[in-house]
Amino acid sequence: MWENHNSVLIGTVLLAALYLWAVGPLRRKKGWAPKFPVGRAVTFFAGLLVMLLSLNGPLHDLSDFYLFSMHMVQHLLLTQVMAPLLILGLPSWLVAAIVRKPGMAKAARFWGSPLIGGGLFISSLIF
Numbered sequence: 001m002w003e004n005h006n007s008v009l010i011g012t013v014l015l016a017a018l019y020l021w022a023v024g025p026l027r028r029k030k031g032w033a034p035k036f037p038v039g040r041a042v043t044f045f046a047g048l049l050v051m052l053l054s055l056n057g058p059l060h061d062l063s064d065f066y067l068f069s070m071h072m073v074q075h076l077l078l079t080q081v082m083a084p085l086l087i088l089g090l091p092s093w094l095v096a097a098i099v100r101k102p103g104m105a106k107a108a109r110f111w112g113s114p115l116i117g118g119g120l121f122i123s124s125l126i127f
Contacts, residue, residue, distance in 0.1 A: 008055045023091050037091040044089025050082040
């Protein structure tokens with residue numbers, strides 16, 4: 001049985017609309033955004049699709065009511081598949097604009113280092 005959760009649907013639609021508003025073709029017409037990154041947009045929307053499929057439908061019902069292993073599959077889909085797709089879907093000019101802010105480059109280097117970022121990720125899976 002396929003069951004949709006309104007909060008997931010609303011959040012996904014809002015996130016997609018925000019993405020299109022921030023980097024979409026409409027921004028190019030106004031002159032401040034570079035060329036629309038179609039490949040990156042496909043990647044971003046693939047991440048949104050993974051989120052929808054893991055938080056709605058049979059996988060969600062199995063994880064909530066029957067199998068703890070399916071709950072863990074949900075976690076792995078959200079952390080190992082969805083999150084990287086969303087990050088890779090961001091256009092490079094947007095990431096560069098964020099990292100240029102004072103202190104952000106240093107924070108990105110620290111939290112993004114394999115030792116710190118990987119250690120926190122593994123710790124969250126263990127605990």
